[in-house]
Each structure stands twice: as structure tokens, then as C-alpha cells.
Amino acid sequence: MATTAIHSSVAPHPVNVHVEPQLDHRDRLSVGIRIVLALPHLILVGGPLFLGWSWSSREAAGGYEWSTGGGALGAVAVVIAIIAWFAILFTGTYPEGLRQLAEYYLRWRVRAVAYLLLLRDEYPPFGEGRYPVTCEIAHVDGPRDRLAVGFRVILAIPHLVALWVLGIAVGVTTVVAWFAILLTGRFPAQLYTFAVGVLQWTTRVEAWLLLLHDGSPPFALH
Template sequence: MGHPIVLTLDDDLRRNRLTVAFRMILVIPHLVWLSLWGIVTGLAVIVSWFVTLVAGRTPDGLHGFIAQYLRYSTQVSGYLLFLADPYPGFLGDRPYPADLAIAPPAPQNRWKTAFRGILAIPALVVSQILGYLVYALAIISWFACLFTGAIPLGLRNLTAWIVRFTAQTNAYVMLLTERYPDFSPDAPR
């Protein structure tokens, strides 16, 4: 059975050199919006934790809101880290070349929900370490895309694996799934 949080990539490896050169500037409005939306999502996750602890399942509305934020966050990461070339939308509701497929809400174990913060610590530590690596990869990707007009496949796949693991970790912490992040090095779909 596959993981309920799947990164999908539907993009060729070519990148526009002009947008690559100014990607850090172009992404600023998305980073501001992501920060503001993240504050509200943090509050929604707290409410979701209490509701899931009592009901054993995240409500559809909360699940949808948090999932849309996570999709948008992944789309912005995909743009920033050169996994995709087009400029993303601001709501995470449109398909994007670097996107997440998130399963609908499912029943969750109340004990696992109660101790989710503690259970998530190993994955969060790994995710943090991989976060440092992905920014080093982004610098290498920037040079590769700027000079060749394309991202190398291996570099793209390693970056995608880190983005996928991070998204699965965030989904686990945000109660979108009770399935632990997958360390499998399978290529994204």
C-alpha cells in the first residue's frame, strides 16, 4: 500500500534561464503569503489535534484546509528548488508540475494522536538535516539551470526525495495522516 502523501512531478527538466536568475526575488510574494497562511494553519492544526483526539478522525473541512496549505507549500518549494519552472498560483488549488496528492481523512489512533509531537521527533530531526542539504542542492541546481537551461535528472530526483520526505513529515505532524514518513528512495510519480 502506497503512502497517503505522494509527490508528483510532471515536468520536463528544462528551466527558463531568466526566471532562474531571479528566482529568489520572484518567490518573495509567495514566501510572505506562505508565512501568513502558516500562522492560520498552525492554529487549525491545534484545533485539529483536539478534535482528532476526541473523534478519532480529522474533520473534512480542517483536513482540506491544512492539506491545501501543505500542497501550496510544496508548490512554492518546488518552484524555489527548481523542481518546476512555471510560477505557482497563490492558493495551491490548481495542479502544478511539482505537487502533492493527499489522501482524504482516515481514522487515526487516539494514542498516536495524543503523542504525535513526541513520535514525530526523529522524522523532524531528519527533515531538518535534509533541509540543510536541500539548500546546498538548490545552489548547485541554480548554477546548473542557469548555465545549461535544465536541471540534471539525478539532482532533481534527490531534491524531490527531500521535498517528499519533508512534506510527509509535515503531513504527519499536521495530522493529515497517521502514517510515518517514508524513507524509501523511490522516484516521484
């Protein structure tokens, strides 16, 4: 069946995810044991929201711990974002080497998450490499918006709440798609489009929190 690339957004934005669709003729064995196959990527760059988000009670502290499951490189990316936050506030620029490393992590993560969401059957490369899922990140030209950078985490709260809900929803639809593929060899088209949209929105918010751009992500899947 002839297919064309799904572009999960038509509005101009500095961060865009593109997925070459694979609805039919799926590798049922790969899909069946996908979580096992993806473990190395999960450890390094984390997985989808429904796998990464966790609440754990901390009785001694009387509170809760919230983790986004970004993997080992995700922890490095958080440190990079903190350093970049200070650098942008004081100098107005994002250190080039740190920016490249943050982009490297995000592109790798997008490919791994797409694989875990069953959007493709090809095994994603470790690091950079050709893959039918791509993440394009436009470089920021000119001075940065220091005020928006300074309050970035606060500004992102509405997106994080929305993505928490969508993360649960895409977890459910991925399980449904898993059964559908095993039984019919096909990923339901509407569920596929939904998963791509959630991946797009999530990636834009993660790039925004990593301070890779100042454009507020739209509240939209497509």
C-alpha cells in the same frame, strides 16, 4: 526531449508528491531571479527548509527559537492542527472544514516549494490551480489512532532531525543547480531526483504533523 512524470515514491502512502520533470530548456532569467519572483509565496506559505529554518538566540530567556518558516498560512495551519489534536483525542475525528483548509495550505505550499527548488519554471498559482507539481492526500477512513495523534510531535522528532540535515543538503544542491542552469540551461538529473525526494519526505512529515493521516512516513527519499 520526451519526459515522464517523476513519482518520488513507489510504496503506498496516503500522501504523495508528483513532479513533471523539467531538466532541459530552462528559463534562465526566471531561475536567476527566482527568489525575488517567489517572495509573495514565501510570505504566504513559506519556502524550503534551508530558507525557512532559522536559529535565533534569545539571551533573555537563555534559549533558542526555532522557526519552520511556513508563512502566514502556515501559522493558521498550526492553529488548525492544535484544534484538530484536541478534536481527535476527544471525538476521534478531524473536523472536515479544518481538514480541507489544512490540505489546501499543504498543496499550495508544495507547489511554491517546488518552484523555489527550481524544479519547474512555471509560476505557481495562488491557492488551487493546475500545475505540473501535485500533492495527493488520501482521506483517512475510519477511527483515528488517538495514541499516535497524542504523541505525534514526539514521534516526529527523528524525522525532523533527518530533515534538518537534508534541508542543508538540498540547500547546497539547489545552489549548485542554480549555477548549472544559468551556465548550461540544464538541471543535473541526480540533483533533481534528490530534490524531489526531499520534497516528498518533507511533505509527508508536514502532513503527518498537521494530523492529516496516521501513517508514519518512511525514512526514504523515494
